Amino acid sequence: MTSRWGVLILASLRAGPLRFYELRDRIGGISEKMLSQNLRVLVRDGLVDREVEPTVPPKVSYALTSLGRELSDPLQSLIDWIATRTPQIVAAQRSHDLGTPES
Numbered sequence: 001m002t003s004r005w006g007v008l009i010l011a012s013l014r015a016g017p018l019r020f021y022e023l024r025d026r027i028g029g030i031s032e033k034m035l036s037q038n039l040r041v042l043v044r045d046g047l048v049d050r051e052v053e054p055t056v057p058p059k060v061s062y063a064l065t066s067l068g069r070e071l072s073d074p075l076q077s078l079i080d081w082i083a084t085r086t087p088q089i090v091a092a093q094r095s096h097d098l099g100t101p102e103s
Helices: 004-015 020-027 032-044 066-098
Strands: 048-053 059-064
Touching: 004 020, 004 032, 004 048, 004 059, 004 066, 020 032, 020 059, 032 048, 059 066
Parallel strands: none
Antiparallel strands: 048 059
16 A cells, blocks of 8 residues: 555545546545555555556547455545544644643
């Protein structure tokens, strides 16, 4: 597995194949370089498939492999948990940063 960006890439591809810029726009806040690096790792790991259509210019799309789909369900559960628990996580971070014990 790769960085936090890898998790977001896998989650974004759950709905179906996306082209590079569609993926970048869906994730938001990721540079093209970082997206490219993470996609290379995910392709190498067998989680994402890179398909090139022989057109001019070439069209490249990315999709989850069966291994990537298998991993995407537990990842989505983790993402859902984080979304639900974000207020408590932020409160714990604030408490820690202020040096006060969390109740």
